[in-house]
Amino acid sequence: MNSHPTVAATAVPQDAEDKPDVVRLTDVRRHFGKTAALDGVSLSVRKGEILGLIGRSGAGKSTLIRCLNGLERPDSGRVLIEGRDIAGVSEKQLQPLRRKIGMIFQHFNLLSAKTVEENVALPLKIEGLPKAARFKRAAELLDLVGLSEKAKAYPSALSGGQKQRVGIARALAARPALLLSDEATSALDPETTHAILALLKDINKKLDLTILLITHEMEVVRNIADRVVVIDGGRIVEEGAVWSVFANPQSVTTRSLLSTIRPQLPDHIAKKLRQSPDGEAILSVDLAGPHASSPLLADLSAELPNAFRLIHGGIDHIQEQPVARFFIGVPDPSRLTPVLQFLKGRSARVEVLGYDARPV
Missing domain, CATH: 3.30.70.260 (ACT domain)
Structure with a gap:
């Protein structure tokens, strides 16, 4: 079907179901006026799993992300991160819980006036770690993402792919339980996208890190996710192992999203x-x-x-x-x-x- 190379993706290990849930959403609802951004969403993400959450613009992906990192409070339902319900805690109680969630963004969100190592170390500075400790951690993470030689450089000297590697390193600084990837490859060319996805898969394996990929690109999900959840109109319309959903899509939305990468009748x-x-x-x-x-x-x-x-x-x-x-x-x-x-x-x-x- 696709002639270009793809990042190797293995099936979910048979013992994956025995791993604890890092994320569990139960009947989460969020309305803006009369519009239901999230309409009874329930899903879980296990430790060490890569879950792809896919949907068109306006499907509810952004609201779900904001509920996960505490920037939005759901009208009802539960949002559990490592068993702790973040939907009902105070802002003060939420701060340490937010450190369990790393975020990588489509447009990198790096501080232009700070060097690469300073950008990576910033979450640790906010956390109050001593300078030596946070720069030691930054050096470890820059080595992990293959950018040790760019530690003293400024973002303006980096390519898009390098900026995203810095963003990934920064997201990992506080040793999060969950990494949220919000359209992280949408601004990158195909070759760079392939390299960033390979890096995320490598990090997932090395750190046993739970990753939630939010995207509108089925090719991203195809390459590295273990499971896929399809959201439309604030509701989950389909979910399952990636290979199974790609082989036999049930919903109209899924079939439409897959139309660009599955063979279609001429x-x-x-x-x-x-x-x-x-x-x-x-x-x-x-x-x-x-x-x-x-x-x-x-x-x-x-x-x-x-x-x-x-x-x-x-x-x-x-x-x-x-x-x-x-x-x-x-x-x-x-x-x-x-x-x-x-x-x-x-x-x-x-x-x-x-x-x-x-x-x-």
Whole structure:
């Protein structure tokens, strides 16, 4: 499906469910006037997990972030960080809890008048750590993100990718339990995005750090997340393991968000389709797991010679799981039922998209 390289993403370990929840939201609601920004959101993020939260602009992502870091108070519901409900505490009680949450931003938010090491050390200065201790920690983190040689530089001398590495180091300064990534790669080019995602995955493994990725880009989720949650209109409309959701998206929103990175029926064919059953039947065929790597089309051709033609499609690998999507045409109406029966017998998800009276 995608010809460019991707960051290796492993499936969620089998013992992941035994790990404690770092984040747990229960029936969180937040209204602005009559508009429901969050409408009964419940989700959890386990220790060491990378969870992708995806949705269009206005879906409720920003409000959810602000509820997580205490900048917004929900109208109702619970927001637990490591078991502590931050929704009901005072501002004074909230301050130490906020230090458990690191934030990286789309536009970096670095202080231009401070050096790289001073930017990284800033949260520790606010916390009251001695200068030697905070600069020692800054040096460790700059080494972690590969920017030790830039410690004395100012942000204006850095590239976008380097600025984001500084932002990541700063977010880790206070040893947070949770790292929030708010559209952190949206302002970066594809190559730099790939490098930043690889860095986040590496940090996740080394530190067993819980990461919540807030994004509108399915490619970001595809590359490094263990699970994905899709939000629309302030509600969660779909969630699950990344490979499973990508292989079989259930909601209209998810299918729309995936349309840019999953094979789609070519427009010149899609525009000619009609629902009256005459002409060539056009089918979508989706498979995941071992079924996706089987010689399905070769077996179909052997079983039913000349019954179909391949139009478009391919095989991808997500979380080490093969995920396949094909579009085929069945010109002869009498062959359609046997083709459907064969494909469904091989655990394929098949949909007749319509009929093309003038196949090309």
